Amino acid sequence: MSLLITGSIALDSVKTPVEQHHDLLGGSASYAAIAASFFTPVNLVGIVGSDFPKQYIELYQKHGVNLDGLQVAEGQTFRWAGEYEWDMNRRRTLSVCLNVFETFQPRLPEHYKNTPYVFLANISPQLQLHVLAQVERPKFVVADTMDLWIETAKEPLLALLRMIDCLVLNESEARELIDETSLIRAGRAILKLGPKFVVIKKGEHGCLLFANDLFFSAPAYPLEDIHDPTGAGDCFAGAFAGYLAKVDRVNHDSLRKAVIYGSVIASFNVESFSLGRLQTLTQRDIAERYEVFRQASHFETP
Numbered sequence: 001m002s003l004l005i006t007g008s009i010a011l012d013s014v015k016t017p018v019e020q021h022h023d024l025l026g027g028s029a030s031y032a033a034i035a036a037s038f039f040t041p042v043n044l045v046g047i048v049g050s051d052f053p054k055q056y057i058e059l060y061q062k063h064g065v066n067l068d069g070l071q072v073a074e075g076q077t078f079r080w081a082g083e084y085e086w087d088m089n090r091r092r093t094l095s096v097c098l099n100v101f102e103t104f105q106p107r108l109p110e111h112y113k114n115t116p117y118v119f120l121a122n123i124s125p126q127l128q129l130h131v132l133a134q135v136e137r138p139k140f141v142v143a144d145t146m147d148l149w150i151e152t153a154k155e156p157l158l159a160l161l162r163m164i165d166c167l168v169l170n171e172s173e174a175r176e177l178i179d180e181t182s183l184i185r186a187g188r189a190i191l192k193l194g195p196k197f198v199v200i201k202k203g204e205h206g207c208l209l210f211a212n213d214l215f216f217s218a219p220a221y222p223l224e225d226i227h228d229p230t231g232a233g234d235c236f237a238g239a240f241a242g243y244l245a246k247v248d249r250v251n252h253d254s255l256r257k258a259v260i261y262g263s264v265i266a267s268f269n270v271e272s273f274s275l276g277r278l279q280t281l282t283q284r285d286i287a288e289r290y291e292v293f294r295q296a297s298h299f300e301t302p
């Protein structure tokens with residue numbers, strides 16, 4: 001089953017206390033699409049400027065990402081710059097330039113419209129709604145968001161929540177959306193806003209999955225070396241949605257596994273800048289790390 005993904009496609013500048021890189025391939029949709037491509041065919045919807053490097057187009061192609069919904073417009077690609085502290089959980093956004101995204105109103109190619117699974121990666125909720133409205137009877141819709149939209153676009157975000165099946169967001173965003181310090185109460189309160197499932201990511205501390213009749217707490221991979229945490233959340237959600245599309249089944253069992261596959265891909269991605277680590281990732285690597293997660297969270301000895 002294929003998965004439609006929309007979101008930002010960016011040229012990122014990323015600074016950590018030890019390294020700095022410019023014009024890296026980034027954006028929520030880029031991370032999500034490559035992560036999902038390990039599980040299922042991806043139909044990408046997005047826009048880049050005329051400055052977008054050909055090698056990044058080739059990178060999507062290498063992963064079999066369908067680019068019929070990728071618009072190349074006159075002008076500059078979306079750009080984002082961020083800086084991490086020694087504590088890599090702390091990041092400062094240095095600049096954001098929407099550029100060609102400012103006027104982006106995509107029309108989906110006809111053959112995208114019946115894509116059964118949809119992941120609306122982080123971008124304005126107005127744009128997420130615009131894309132979703134063109135998909136005909138999707139089976140399962142996952143969305144991500146960020147603090148910026150909670151603060152500046154709450155109404156369209158609440159409208160979006162009534163139309164999706166699953167919201168994926170990080171812990172500070174969950175607290176901000178609900179104005180609540182307890183993550184458990186926040187997760188349950190978000191369920192009341194529309195989605196049947198909510199995943200709250202806790203960075204290096206794993207994540208929580210909520211439904212009315214389900215609570216699942218997944219551990220994080222015990223990673224020693226983090227080079228660049230950018231896009232971890234997007235990789236998580238892309239792989240999560242990609243796995244559900246692959247098995248074409250949404251139940252407690254597949255959701256738990258999807259959370260673990262999401263965590264596996266995210267843990268690989270932070271091992272290098274941009275999408276570098278996912279370029280050499282194999283199905284065997286994924287299976288081995290999935291097994292580490294299984295061992296790490298199994299508490300009854302045989």
Ligand code: AMP
Pocket residue numbers: 007008009010011012025026027028079080096122123124148229230231232233234
């Ligand atoms: P994450 O680390 O999961 O927060 O995602 C980082 C990616 O989000 C970067 O590659 C950025 O290009 C992209 N990004 C940053 N700000 C925005 C924004 N306002 N809308 C969409 N994407 C963004």
